[in-house]
Amino acid sequence: MLHLILFLIFGTVCAAGAVNVVAQTHPINSALSLVVVMGSLAAEYLLLGAEFLAAVQVIVYAGAIMVLFVFVIMLLNAGAEERTQGSRVAWLLGVPGLLIGGGLIAWVLLNRSGTRSVEAGALPGPPKVIGWLLFHDFLLPFEVTSILVLIAIIGAVVLAAKPVTAPPAKKEG
Amino acid sequence: MVPLSYYLVLGGILFACGVAGFLLKRNIITIFMSIELMLNGVNLTFVAFAAQWHALSGQVFVFFVMVVAAAEAAVGLAIIIAVYRTRETLNVDRVNLLKL
Numbered sequence: 075m076l077h078l079i080l081f082l083i084f085g086t087v088c089a090a091g092a093v094n095v096v097a098q099t100h101p102i103n104s105a106l107s108l109v110v111v112m113g114s115l116a117a118e119y120l121l122l123g124a125e126f127l128a129a130v131q132v133i134v135y136a137g138a139i140m141v142l143f144v145f146v147i148m149l150l151n152a153g154a155e156e157r158t159q160g161s162r163v164a165w166l167l168g169v170p171g172l173l174i175g176g177g178l179i180a181w182v183l184l185n186r187s188g189t190r191s192v193e194a195g196a197l198p199g200p201p202k203v204i205g206w207l208l209f210h211d212f213l214l215p216f217e218v219t220s221i222l223v224l225i226a227i228i229g230a231v232v233l234a235a236k237p238v239t240a241p242p243a244k245k246e247g
Numbered sequence: 248m249v250p251l252s253y254y255l256v257l258g259g260i261l262f263a264c265g266v267a268g269f270l271l272k273r274n275i276i277t278i279f280m281s282i283e284l285m286l287n288g289v290n291l292t293f294v295a296f297a298a299q300w301h302a303l304s305g306q307v308f309v310f311f312v313m314v315v316a317a318a319e320a321a322v323g324l325a326i327i328i329a330v331y332r333t334r335e336t337l338n339v340d341r342v343n344l345l346k347l
Contacts, residue, residue, distance in 0.1 A: 080250045085257045090283055092264035095331065102274045111261070120259075122298045127290075127309055136314050139283065139320045144325045147276055150331050155274035156338060168270070171335050176263055183252045183259065190299060191248040197298045204306055207266055208301075212307050219314050226318035233325035236332075 080121055085214070088114040099154045101147045105140060112136040123197035126204050254295035261288030275330065275337050281324050286316050 091110035096102045112135045119128040208216055261284055268281030290309045297305025327337070334342050 081253065085253070086259065089260045089264075094259050095277075095280060095284060096264055096268040096271065101274055101280075104280055107316075108283065111284065111287065115291060118254075118269050118291065119294055122254075122294055124294050124298070124306055124309075127294060127306055130310060130313055134272060134317055135283075135287070139317055140326055142320055143276065143280060146327060150328070150337060152274065152276055152337055155272065155277065157273070173261070174265065176259070179259055180256055180292070185253045191250045192254065192295065192298045193248060197294075197301070197303070201248050204303060204310075207307055208310070209304055212311075215311060223314065223318050226321050230325040231323040233322065234328045 078123060081118065084114045084117045084121070088118065099157075101152045101155070102144065105143050105147060108143075109136050109140050112140065122192065126201040129201075251295060251299050255292060258288040258292040258295065261285070261291065273338050273340055275327055275339050275342070278339065279320075279327065282323075283316060283320070286312060296335075 091107045094107040095104045095111065095188070112131060116128040116131040119125075119131060135137065151196055213243060253314075265267065265281045265283075265285030265288060268284065269278055272278050272281065290312055292307050293309045293312070330342060331337060336342065
């Protein structure tokens with residue numbers, strides 16, 4: 075029972091934050107709402123028993139990625155976004171389509187997924203087991219990921235570096 | 248005891264908010280944040296199914312998704328800085344020319 079109550083509290087915070095990300099016009103407000111979403115998701119992971127993922131969620135997502143976002147927002151001095159008029163057909167088709175699709179998916183999930191339920195802390199295995207799995211069964215993907223991160227670092231530096239302008243040629247004679 | 252479907256619906260809400268933000272927002276940074284939102288919805292689904300089937304590989308997959316998301320954020324934000332440097336705007340509607 076306590077599990078359900080905690081799930082509902084954090085789920086409500088999470089969903090409200092997600093809606094707020096879309097509703098806000100200033101990017102910094104969206105970024106802070108996204109931090110709320112990440113934090114409540116970490117709590118959901120804890121409820122499921124995934125302590126390792128909860129810690130990684132807070133450190134990597136709420137820590138590193140969101141700091142990067144806030145840093146770029148402040149670096150570029152991003153103001154409130156200017157509204158441009160979208161196409162009317164997109165609204166006429168999109169809003170009913172979203173409602174119908176979302177309702178259909180929710181109905182199928184709630185009615186057709188059986189009466190399975192997840193206990194609190196259902197996931198087996200402390201971080202030690204995950205580490206063992208990561209370095210035995212998933213060793214190759216892990217190493218490939220490290221190469222990917224290296225490429226991403228180099229790519230980010232190359233893309234964000236100021237373009238080198240050649241020094242003006244000296245005028246002759 | 249929380250039904251599995253509740254977790255799936257929450258993940259679906261997150262993903263739908265991400266899709267809506269991606270399509271509706273005009274600021275390139277907010278569009279990028281919507282992508283992160285979608286990734287988070289998928290992560291929650293992964294963890295919920297991992298708990299359902301008592302399978303630890305679901306958690307390892309979420310770990311990989313997070314690593315890829317971090318790399319993607321670094322490269323994407325660098326691209327945003329490069330776009331801003333050439334176009335002087337963050338509005339995607341004004342980034343409509345292939346040339347400089």
